[in-house]
Amino acid sequence: MPPIKVKMLDPKRPRGRSGKSGEGRARPQTRIQKEKQDLILEAALDVFSLHGFRGATIDQIAESAGMSKPNLLYYFRRKEDIYKQLIAGMLDVWLAPLRHMNSDGDPLPEIRSYIRRKLEMSRDFPRQSRLFANEVLQGAPRVVDMLEGDLKALVDEKAKIITGWMEQGKLRRADPYHLIFAIWATTQHYADFDVQVRAVLGEGRGGESRFAEAATFLEELFLHGLKPDA
Amino acid sequence: MPPIKVKMLDPKRPRGRSGKSGEGRARPQTRIQKEKQDLILEAALDVFSLHGFRGATIDQIAESAGMSKPNLLYYFRRKEDIYKQLIAGMLDVWLAPLRHMNSDGDPLPEIRSYIRRKLEMSRDFPRQSRLFANEVLQGAPRVVDMLEGDLKALVDEKAKIITGWMEQGKLRRADPYHLIFAIWATTQHYADFDVQVRAVLGEGRGGESRFAEAATFLEELFLHGLKPDA
């Protein structure tokens, strides 16, 4: 006589918070679920930002989160689910400073504070920056839609504001899109190419000071350029 | 009686051209060796620049080069050998424009032409740029030495030149290291973040024109900044 198997309902895996449409009234998150998911996302950010999607392994993430691989997979069914949630979460943060740029303010201070905010993000959230850089560098297969949709829309909107400022003579005439690219590039450089920056600056200037220096430099550059005063 | 094995000399694998010290008088390259190695490096550049070191597979590279995996491994013993050779080769090219910056020239034109050259490299060798970006982004495990050695030395030298120009009043005073970073960042952005740039610029401006626009913009930015003429 075979051992009697009793009912055994669906294993009720908790699904990631990303929750696509068809989720109905899923049961609310338990305490443990919230804790563990945060733990996993935190660990995954470390690993993904350093190795990219393909380069990262579930094992690494699990170990870094202090749990077993199957246990991790209980919270996120697939490696990609973790990754997607990280990307979505970071895009929001990443774009906040740009959203914040206000057409009512004075152009120069507005741009200056945008640069400053982006630079602070490079300092405070370098892993997020690198995660995104890795993704875009590898062709952004998982976020092209977002880039062509939300991101483009936002940039279009802000580009109009900048153009308006230029037409009022409050800003030197220049292409607003390339201006935004230049701000992105220069500020994120300190997060994405951190190793290189440190290597070139050497021992003496490797500390936190480089962000303050960068802020000063970029402010001057974007305001006056390199031409000496007449 | 076992089948008689006849001599079978060393399989004489050709070694990669990187040739560390102990190579003695290796026999010269055959025609096929040169052709096939170039073919492999070309294919590997495609794959590595898109997926990074860990993300790339020998199979992919072999297929992309139109040969079998063991055949590829006949020319390069290890995956890392291909990668290293690519990195070494590209670093040279990558640094050429900076080496070219001359203390005898006029500062502003000299810097302007440096920017232009770097931008052209982003346009003409985007894969090399991405290969390097991938490496640095992931902590540059295979090139930190070079960064702290050759690269730092070169930048130190050029930074001195720039400082000299500033002291002569030919350039606005600013940190030369951060200036160099800013040039790197803004120019490489068009290669490394190509997908993003295209997505934001949209259909209409996705063509080659963006490099010309970028050149114009960056020239203005580095020369005058954003402040409108008084």
Add this chain to the structure above:
DNA sequence: CAGAAATTTGACCAGTTGGAAAAAATGTTA
């Protein structure tokens, strides 16, 4: 052309990877 050298192929292997399944352990709640 014969023999030697160089090149290519096919079979194979051990380690790693993402992921599934079921049982065991732990928590939660009536």
Add this chain to the structure above:
DNA sequence: TAACATTTTTTCCAACTGGTCAAATTTCTG
């Protein structure tokens, strides 16, 4: 605390990975 739901562990697997090896094939050279 009993019944149930949630969480964790153990075991396992098939696909993929980097890399080896010997044999078969092709190319070169005298």
